[in-house]
Amino acid sequence: xxxxxxxxxxxxxxxxxxxxxxxxxxxxxxxxxxxxxxxxxxxxxxxxxxxxxxxxxxxxxxxxxxxxxxxxxxxxxxxxxxxxxxxxxxx
Amino acid sequence: xxxxxxxxxxxxxxxxxxxxxxxxxxxxxxxxxxxxxxxxxxxxxxxxxxxxxxxxxxxxxxxxxxxxxxxxxxxxxxxxxxxxxxxxxxxxxxxxxxxxxxxxxxxxxxxxxxxxxxxxxxxxxxxxxxxxxxxxxxxxxxxxxxxxxxxxxxxxxxxxxxxxxxxxxxxxxxxxxxxxxxxxxxxxxxxxxxxxxxxxxxxxxxxxxxxxxxxxxxxxxxxxxxxxxxxxxxxxxxxxxxxxxxxxxxxxxxxxxxxxxxxxxxxxxxxxxxxxxxxxxxxxxxxxxxxxxxxxxxxxxxxxxxxxxxxxxxxxxxxxxxxxxxxxxxxxxxxxxxxxxxxxxxxxxxxxxxxxxxxxxxxxxxxxxxxxxxxxxxxxxxxxxxxxxxxxxxxxxxxxxxxxxxx
Numbered sequence: 416x417x418x419x420x421x422x423x424x425x426x427x428x429x430x431x432x433x434x435x436x437x438x439x440x441x442x443x444x445x446x447x448x449x450x451x452x453x454x455x456x457x458x459x460x461x462x463x464x465x466x467x468x469x470x471x472x473x474x475x476x477x478x479x480x481x482x483x484x485x486x487x488x489x490x491x492x493x494x495x496x497x498x499x500x501x502x503x504x505x506x
Numbered sequence: 507x508x509x510x511x512x513x514x515x516x517x518x519x520x521x522x523x524x525x526x527x528x529x530x531x532x533x534x535x536x537x538x539x540x541x542x543x544x545x546x547x548x549x550x551x552x553x554x555x556x557x558x559x560x561x562x563x564x565x566x567x568x569x570x571x572x573x574x575x576x577x578x579x580x581x582x583x584x585x586x587x588x589x590x591x592x593x594x595x596x597x598x599x600x601x602x603x604x605x606x607x608x609x610x611x612x613x614x615x616x617x618x619x620x621x622x623x624x625x626x627x628x629x630x631x632x633x634x635x636x637x638x639x640x641x642x643x644x645x646x647x648x649x650x651x652x653x654x655x656x657x658x659x660x661x662x663x664x665x666x667x668x669x670x671x672x673x674x675x676x677x678x679x680x681x682x683x684x685x686x687x688x689x690x691x692x693x694x695x696x697x698x699x700x701x702x703x704x705x706x707x708x709x710x711x712x713x714x715x716x717x718x719x720x721x722x723x724x725x726x727x728x729x730x731x732x733x734x735x736x737x738x739x740x741x742x743x744x745x746x747x748x749x750x751x752x753x754x755x756x757x758x759x760x761x762x763x764x765x766x767x768x769x770x771x772x773x774x775x776x777x778x779x780x781x782x783x784x785x786x787x788x789x790x791x792x793x794x795x796x797x798x799x800x801x802x803x804x805x806x807x808x809x810x811x812x813x814x815x816x817x818x819x820x821x822x823x824x825x826x827x828x829x830x831x832x833x834x835x836x837x838x839x840x841x842x843x844x845x846x847x848x849x850x851x852x853x854x855x856x857x858x859x860x861x862x863x864x865x866x867x868x869x870x871x872x873x874x875x876x877x878x879x880x881x882x883x884x885x886x887x888x889x890x891x892x893x894x895x896x897x898x899x900x901x902x903x904x905x906x907x908x909x910x911x912x913x
Contacts, residue, residue, distance in 0.1 A: 459532035465546050486544035486553075491535045 440473035449500045452479060455493040468496055469506075476506040516557035516581030519543075523550025525571030533566045534559075557583060613642050614673040614826070623662050623681050632659055644670065698736040698752030698904035703727045707763030710895055717755030733759055736904040752904060761898040762873065765865075767890040769857045773845050774884070778810075778838040787833045791815075799833075806837040847886075851879060854888040871895040 428438055436443045436456055445453040454470060454477070461476065462469040463486065468479045484498035522530050527550055534541055539559040545552050550572075555563070567574050589596050616638065618629045633639065636655060638647070653666040656679065665680040701717070709725050717734040721727055734755040742748045785805040791797045815831035845853070858877065865872065874893035879886060 459535075460528045463528055463531075463544070463546060463551065486541075488540060488542040489531055489535055489544055489553075490540055491538055 442470070442472040442475065442477055444477065444503065446500070446503070449481070450497060452496045452500055452503075453493060454496065457494070460489070465498075478502075478504045478506060480504065512556070513581045516579075516583035517554050518557060518560050518576050519552060519554050519578035519580065520560070521547060521550055521552050521575045521577050522567075522572050523548070523575075524567075524573050527551050527570070527572050530566055530570040530572045533570060534563075537562060537566070539563075552577065557581065609826075610673060611644055612673060613638075613644055613647065613670070613675045614640060616640060616675045616677065618677045618679070620679045621681065624660055624679070629677070632656070638675070644673075647675070696752060696754050699754045699901045700732050700736045700904050701734040701755045701757055701759065701899035702902045703729055703731045703733055703761060704898055704900045705729050705761065705763050705896075707761035707896075707898075709733075709759065710762045711760040712757065713759075714755075714757040716753055717757065719757070727761065732902075733757070733899055754901075755904075757899060758897065759899045760895050762893065762895045765892045765894050767858065767861050767888075767892070769854055769888045770885050771845070771850050771854055771888075772885040773850060775843055775845065776840045777843050779841045781837045781839060783837045785835045787835065789831060789833060791829045793827045805835050808839065809835045809837050811835050845886075847881060850886040854879060854886055858888060858890060865892075865894065869897050 424439065425435075428435060435441050440456055442457060443455040447453075456472065457477075458471040458473060460468070461471050465484055466480065466482065468484055468486070470477050470479075479496055479500055480502035481498055481500040484496060484500070487495040487497050524530075531541060531544070531551070531553075534555075539555065539562060541553045541555055543552075543554045563574055616633065618626055621629055636652065638652065647670070649668045649670075653668050656666045656677075657663050660679075662681045663679050664682045667678045669676050706728050707726070709721055709723050709727060712719065712721070712723055712733075714734055717736050718738055719734050720732045727733070734757045736753050736755040738751045738753055740748045740751060783806070787799050787801060787805075789797055789799045812834045813831060814834070815829050817829050862872070872892055872894050875890060876892075877888065877890040879888050
């Protein structure tokens with residue numbers, strides 16, 4: 416049932432050419448090489464260590480894995496992660 | 507820029523540890539509190555937070571069961587109280603800034619380039635007249651008007667450029683190389699001048715171009731005698747005097763007269779002999795008043811010194827008279843020597859030939875010469891008597907006497 420409504424929403428957005436991140440609240444991750452990542456539309460920080468950063472999105476979770484990970488800044492809107500990012504996983 | 511703003515408003519580096527530091531960060535972001543440079547440290551996190559936001563952390567820390575410890579205070583709000591204790595230093599710094607700022611309002615140096623016919627003194631006098639002087643306000647300077655005024659005042663100036671380089675006023679002029687033609691319509695007004703003899707002697711040659719000759723070839727004249735009168739009489743047809751016309755007398759007159767030359771040279775003289783020992787002294791000078799030297803004492807009894815002076819580029823740019831450099835003291839001894847007769851005579855002859863050369867340059871012709879060197883006593887005396895023919899005629903104002911008409 417939920418899947419169906421999601422598909423409908425998706426079709427509607429496609430036909431109206433609206434951005435998915437704004438309307439569906441999808442996570443937006445921008446990666447610059449493997450050293451920097453900008454994340455928007457997250458709900459909160461679940462775990463943070465030098466090896467992994469786990470973020471909560473509206474529909475899913477995203478996990479950045481690597482070494483020497485640090486959060487350069489953290490606000491309600493967006494955050495910047497720097498370090499050596501080896502893996503980005505959606506859970 | 508962002509870093510600068512953070513510094514101005516002040517920020518703290520805090521360590522957050524306890525039950526749920528991640529939730530602490532989430533709550534901070536929900537309350538629009540910016541956190542940056544977040545790093546994991548042991549069982550907690552270290553992060554930066556602005557000073558204003560720090561005061562909002564109490565509730566968040568209580569809710570999340572975390573403890574917040576200040577590790578470092580950064581920024582201006584923390585720097586000012588420290589500086590309050592060192593207010594003298596701060597006042598000095600402030601005064602220095604004010605000094606540099608205020609001194610930039612004035613003109614501290616004026617340099618004139620490109621003037622060959624117009625002397626620097628003339629230009630300085632002109633600038634003084636125009637109230638352009640060192641130490642004047644830059645606002646009072648009207649560069650365009652000053653350029654026009656220079657061209658108006660000095661006919662030979664064809665181009666002027668004035669600009670301010672920092673606190674220095676640079677005046678560049680270009681002069682006309684071609685001679686300036688003077689207007690020839692009508693006769694120039696003159697007060698009239700005579701030519702008078704500068705020395706006693708006999709006239710040997712005389713070519714008069716303007717004026718009335720008062721002497722003839724072969725006449726013996728005294729110093730001050732009028733040779734050519736600048737007052738030219740105009741007669742009526744009945745040979746009565748109608749008027750005088752004043753003119754500048756002009757003539758080539760040669761007077762023969764005697765001239766003497768005497769030079770003495772003591773046989774014993776003192777010469778400096780350097781011992782080869784040298785010592786350096788560094789100095790710092792501000793204006794003409796203050797001079798500090800290191801080391802302070804003079805190193806030798808008899809010495810001469812060579813000064814090397816330079817101006818730091820910083821002060822040069824601001825034209826502040828602060829100089830530094832070194833003195834090199836060279837020790838010497840006074841050693842007595844005696845000239846031999848030949849040496850003394852050759853020195854005296856050299857002096858004589860220099861004297862004769864100067865005479866030749868002046869256009870003096872030597873007719874007879876009688877030179878003797880006295881070799882008795884402890885000094886040599888060269889005595890010369892010359893019969894010379896020398897161009898004469900010194901300008902002097904004409905005695906107007908009766909009523910005259912100027913031409």
